[in-house]
Amino acid sequence: MNPGSTLFAKTRSLELRIDEFLDKVAEGGILFERGMVLLLERGLVPETEEKLEQLIQLKERCNQLRRRVMDTLYSEMLIPEFRGDVLRLLSNLYRLLDSIKNVFQDFLIEYSDVVSGQQSIAEAKELVAVVVQSVQAAVQGARAFFRNPEAVRDHINQIRVYESEADGITVRLKRGLFASGRPLEQKLLGRDALAVIDGLADLAEEISDELSILAIKRAL
Amino acid sequence: MLASGLLFLSSGLFLGWSLGANDASNVFGSAVGSRMLRFSTAAMLCSLFVILGAVSAGAGASGGLGQLGAVNALAGSFTTALAAALTVSWMTRAGLPVSSTQAVVGAIVGWNWFSGSATDLSQLSRIVATWVVCPLLAAVVAALLYLGGAFLLRRSRLHLLRLDAGLRLGLILAGVLGSYSLGANNIGNVMGVFVPAAPFPAVILPGGLVFSGSQQLFLLGGLAIALGVYTRSREVMITVGARLMPLSPFGALVVVLANALVLFVFSSQGLSDGLVGLGLPRIPLIPVSSSQAVIGAVVGVALLQGQRGLRQVRWGMLARIASGWVSTPVLSAVLGYVLLFVVQNVFGQVVFEPPG
Numbered sequence: 001m002n003p004g005s006t007l008f009a010k011t012r013s014l015e016l017r018i019d020e021f022l023d024k025v026a027e028g029g030i031l032f033e034r035g036m037v038l039l040l041e042r043g044l045v046p047e048t049e050e051k052l053e054q055l056i057q058l059k060e061r062c063n064q065l066r067r068r069v070m071d072t073l074y075s076e077m078l079i080p081e082f083r084g085d086v087l088r089l090l091s092n093l094y095r096l097l098d099s100i101k102n103v104f105q106d107f108l109i110e111y112s113d114v115v116s117g118q119q120s121i122a123e124a125k126e127l128v129a130v131v132v133q134s135v136q137a138a139v140q141g142a143r144a145f146f147r148n149p150e151a152v153r154d155h156i157n158q159i160r161v162y163e164s165e166a167d168g169i170t171v172r173l174k175r176g177l178f179a180s181g182r183p184l185e186q187k188l189l190g191r192d193a194l195a196v197i198d199g200l201a202d203l204a205e206e207i208s209d210e211l212s213i214l215a216i217k218r219a220l
Numbered sequence: 221m222l223a224s225g226l227l228f229l230s231s232g233l234f235l236g237w238s239l240g241a242n243d244a245s246n247v248f249g250s251a252v253g254s255r256m257l258r259f260s261t262a263a264m265l266c267s268l269f270v271i272l273g274a275v276s277a278g279a280g281a282s283g284g285l286g287q288l289g290a291v292n293a294l295a296g297s298f299t300t301a302l303a304a305a306l307t308v309s310w311m312t313r314a315g316l317p318v319s320s321t322q323a324v325v326g327a328i329v330g331w332n333w334f335s336g337s338a339t340d341l342s343q344l345s346r347i348v349a350t351w352v353v354c355p356l357l358a359a360v361v362a363a364l365l366y367l368g369g370a371f372l373l374r375r376s377r378l379h380l381l382r383l384d385a386g387l388r389l390g391l392i393l394a395g396v397l398g399s400y401s402l403g404a405n406n407i408g409n410v411m412g413v414f415v416p417a418a419p420f421p422a423v424i425l426p427g428g429l430v431f432s433g434s435q436q437l438f439l440l441g442g443l444a445i446a447l448g449v450y451t452r453s454r455e456v457m458i459t460v461g462a463r464l465m466p467l468s469p470f471g472a473l474v475v476v477l478a479n480a481l482v483l484f485v486f487s488s489q490g491l492s493d494g495l496v497g498l499g500l501p502r503i504p505l506i507p508v509s510s511s512q513a514v515i516g517a518v519v520g521v522a523l524l525q526g527q528r529g530l531r532q533v534r535w536g537m538l539a540r541i542a543s544g545w546v547s548t549p550v551l552s553a554v555l556g557y558v559l560l561f562v563v564q565n566v567f568g569q570v571v572f573e574p575p576g
Contacts, residue, residue, distance in 0.1 A: 011385040015381050078384060079384040081469060147377050218380070
């Protein structure tokens with residue numbers, strides 16, 4: 001096998017790993033949304049617990065992929081100019097997935113009864129949907145960085161819009177919560193629950209800031 | 221005879237070593253400096269293709285220098301090359317950008333002056349014109365390559381990793397072409413002045429191939445360049461990327477390719493003949509400065525990036541290069557004249573054979 005084809009074979013295998021990593025993070029967003037909807041609508045049922053188990057497995061697979069990508073990039077001396085940037089991007093996406101899993105786990109343990117009432121449940125589902133869209137936009141932005149850096153800007157803009165929407169919904173939910181006649185400890189618990197969901201959109205926005213710099217570096 | 225021949229060749233071999241130490245960075249510096257290629261791989265490929273280019277295609281550019289003045293005594297060739305080597309060495313030490321081509325041309329004019337031979341002014345003006353044309357042509361070629369390449373890359377939407385692999389392969393291929401062209405074009409600087417007084421007889425190789433005296437000279441010169449590449453070019457290669465302006469890997473590929481193509485244009489007998497066949501003017505086959513071609517190419521890429529690129533170019537260095545077009549040959553010619561006088565009158569060596 002000539003060195004050129006070896007180089008391209010290694011590149012292809014690494015591309016597949018990065019694509020799989022991004023697929024898994026996107027899948028994590030979907031599982032989180034499905035799990036939260038189940039939790040809000042049906043409470044702690046076996047299907048909800050199953051979603052947590054799936055998220056834990058996804059996270060482990062992503063960690064393996066991230067480490068393999070890191071090893072290959074350094075041992076094969078690939079993309080020297082972007083190696084550090086790519087690893088930081090993958091690490092931040094991994095941190096986002098880890099937070100998704102932690103938030104869902106916290107909900108199952110600490111906040112399972114915190115949202116009640118038709119109106120609040122509908123608004124909480126809306127918040128989760130917007131947050132998950134910000135996560136998906138971050139994954140799409142990362143994909144664009146690898147293949148089509150000029151499109152990164154569009155995804156960055158989407159992330160910022162979703163993050164701002166998530167903030168707005170959170171404020172609305174908090175106002176409703178504190179205007180209700182629920183006991184103070186429930187109000188405080190509800191406030192924390194909303195903050196951890198909204199925090200996921202903030203993490204996605206941090207990734208968008210990084211992507212905007214990477215897109216400039218990647219421009220020809 | 222062979223030992224004295226090699227002794228007289230030492231100044232040319234020194235020039236070759238110096239060329240390998242400095243100019244190899246123009247063909248593989250970007251790849252090594254950006255860590256896309258290991259130095260050992262770059263040095264091996266560069267040495268191999270410089271020697272190949274020198275031996276197989278060195279006659280064209282070397283002959284162009286010969287038309288300016290045929291240094292017809294070995295001691296004269298030694299002194300002429302020594303004057304050029306000392307000029308390059310002094311100017312480099314003074315921090316001035318210097319081209320070994322300009323030093324060699326000046327030294328040949330010095331020999332003409334000392335020996336009373338006429339300098340072919342039309343050939344001299346053609347050579348001087350190439351000093352200006354070479355960086356300009358490199359700038360135009362680089363700008364066109366950059367525009368075309370960027371358009372294709374945007375359309376192809378290659379994955380970052382695949383783009384990196386492609387650029388890596390491209391830098392190797394451009395480096396190989398650049399090394400071949402460097403050998404073919406710049407061997408004239410190293411060994412051109414020794415060709416008319418070549419000390420080696422032609423050798424018939426198995427299969428009836430003739431290995432001429434000048435090809436043997438070019439092989440020796442190529443080996444000296446390779447020695448320079450292995451012993452001294454590593455640091456230059458590692459620092460070359462940041463010398464003029466920061467370059468992306470794609471920008472680096474464009475610069476290396478533009479440099480290789482420009483050197484090839486000024487070395488290829490076939491291309492020159494082809495243009496004449498089309499009714500176009502002949503390309504003068506003479507050694508040109510690869511450093512100045514690289515600088516021209518970098519400026520060509522910078523101009524495309526508008527004000528941002530222009531701000532990053534060190535314009536003071538360009539002005540100093542332009543001043544070198546005059547100061548280098550004048551200094552070398554005067555030094556050559558003085559050294560020829562010393563070698564002839566102090567050491568009693570024949571530095572030129574009277575015509576007829």
